[in-house]
Amino acid sequence: xxxxxxxxxxxxxxxxxxxxxxxxxxxxxxxxxxxxxxxxxxxxxxxxxxxxxxxxxxxxxxxxxxxxxxxxxxxxxxxxxxxxxxxxxxxxxxxxxxxxxxxxxxxxxxxxxxxxxxxxxxxxxxxxxxxxxxxxxxxxxxxxxxxxxxxxxxxxxxxxxxxxxxxxxxxxxxxxxxxxxxxxxxxxxxxxxxxxxxxxxxxxxxxxxxxxxxxxxxxxxxxxxxxxxxxxxxxxxx
Amino acid sequence: xxxxxxxxxxxxxxxxxxxxxxxxxxxxxxxxxxxxxxxxxxxxxxxxxxxxxxxxxxxxxxxxxxxxxxxxxxxxxxxxxxxxxxxxxxxxxxxxxxxxxxxxxxxxxxxxxxxxxxxxxxxxxxxxxxxxxxxxxxxxxxxxxxxxxxxxxxxxxxxxxxxxxxxxxxxxxxxxxxxxxx
Numbered sequence: 001x002x003x004x005x006x007x008x009x010x011x012x013x014x015x016x017x018x019x020x021x022x023x024x025x026x027x028x029x030x031x032x033x034x035x036x037x038x039x040x041x042x043x044x045x046x047x048x049x050x051x052x053x054x055x056x057x058x059x060x061x062x063x064x065x066x067x068x069x070x071x072x073x074x075x076x077x078x079x080x081x082x083x084x085x086x087x088x089x090x091x092x093x094x095x096x097x098x099x100x101x102x103x104x105x106x107x108x109x110x111x112x113x114x115x116x117x118x119x120x121x122x123x124x125x126x127x128x129x130x131x132x133x134x135x136x137x138x139x140x141x142x143x144x145x146x147x148x149x150x151x152x153x154x155x156x157x158x159x160x161x162x163x164x165x166x167x168x169x170x171x172x173x174x175x176x177x178x179x180x181x182x183x184x185x186x187x188x189x190x191x192x193x194x195x196x197x198x199x200x201x202x203x204x205x206x207x208x209x210x211x212x213x214x215x216x217x218x219x220x221x222x223x224x225x226x227x228x229x230x231x232x233x234x235x236x237x238x
Numbered sequence: 239x240x241x242x243x244x245x246x247x248x249x250x251x252x253x254x255x256x257x258x259x260x261x262x263x264x265x266x267x268x269x270x271x272x273x274x275x276x277x278x279x280x281x282x283x284x285x286x287x288x289x290x291x292x293x294x295x296x297x298x299x300x301x302x303x304x305x306x307x308x309x310x311x312x313x314x315x316x317x318x319x320x321x322x323x324x325x326x327x328x329x330x331x332x333x334x335x336x337x338x339x340x341x342x343x344x345x346x347x348x349x350x351x352x353x354x355x356x357x358x359x360x361x362x363x364x365x366x367x368x369x370x371x372x373x374x375x376x377x378x379x380x381x382x383x384x385x386x387x388x389x390x391x392x393x394x395x396x397x398x399x400x401x402x403x404x405x406x407x408x409x410x411x412x413x414x415x416x417x418x419x420x
Contacts, residue, residue, distance in 0.1 A: 044309030052364040059270035215282030
């Protein structure tokens with residue numbers, strides 16, 4: 001079934017790479033690619049040419065949770081994904097019980113120095129009240145960012161969303177960069193995001209929830225109406 | 239991120255050796271462009287992110303199977319993503335409604351005189367070669383790549399007989415490989 005002539009063979013492999021072959025032809029070509037280095041080269045060569053079409057598309061920023069999820073799937077993160085800062089991590093992993101008495105003595109000495117050892121790094125904390133645009137008396141969600149950078153989004157309302165729509169959470173740090181997706185949320189349901197997922201929050205940083213097609217915006221930016229919007233306000237400095 | 243200096247082959251080999259930092263660099267370099275393609279194929283951001291997640295896991299696990307003597311590392315990564323996305327599409331009961339405006343625009347793109355010269359000389363980029371094809375041959379190839387449609391689905395979308403579509407695609411790919419081969 002698979003032609004011997006290189007041109008015909010190459011074209012058939014092109015059809016396979018495009019996903020156009022039906023069974024059993026697809027399996028035959030797959031076998032060929034697995035066992036014949038020239039065929040494998042042809043397949044990868046088509047794929048390389050097709051990159052030109054992939055690159056004609058705009059890149060889309062993955063939601064910040066994706067990298068976290070990947071690391072979890074790879075078993076690179078502990079089961080509970082509480083990701084503290086470097087110092088608290090060191091503190092936990094070392095474990096006080098493992099310190100010798102000499103170490104303890106050093107610890108006592110060090111603890112006199114201000115700011116050297118603390119239970120948790122306490123950075124600035126922020127809050128943001130997300131309101132219906134233009135209606136300051138209708139808050140819908142409250143964001144709090146605590147001292148270690150963990151963001152919590154709490155619902156004050158539980159809106160009804162059409163079944164073919166999703167609510168997407170966004171933030172805008174730098175207008176030049178454009179908004180960044182923080183993922184989809186369920187109406188009325190609180191969400192917690194780690195510092196690693198959201199990055200450092202700044203005073204005045206914009207957060208918003210938009211109504212998008214089911215599964216989220218197909219573009220790298222919001223496409224639907226803004227449901228709630230608000231800016232981060234500093235509540236405690238470091 | 240086309241045309242960047244990023245060393246995909248070296249990074250994949252580092253991944254094969256268990257270098258997690260290399261995998262993170264690869265993610266930072268390519269996840270956005272991969273997601274752009276996955277969203278275009280699948281039409282939904284959540285499913286596209288699932289697809290990207292699964293594909294990147296596979297890239298890490300199978301990195302040791304990458305062989306730079308067979309070709310481009312970047313192409314190898316995209317082959318994994320597209321394979322997964324196509325499987326996801328084939329498993330669907332119905333197509334997701336999509337806006338094919340940009341595909342129609344690309345199908346309508348006629349080659350400029352300079353490009354004709356360019357495509358026939360050294361550059362040999364697929365888009366330039368595609369523009370040399372007549373629209374009836376170009377359009378089904380674009381629908382296959384960007385929407386992952388099967389022969390049947392393309393025939394239905396373009397209201398043409400199945401045999402005609404198969405013939406046009408095959409002829410189109412032959413013409414492309416002639417244009418692309420030095």
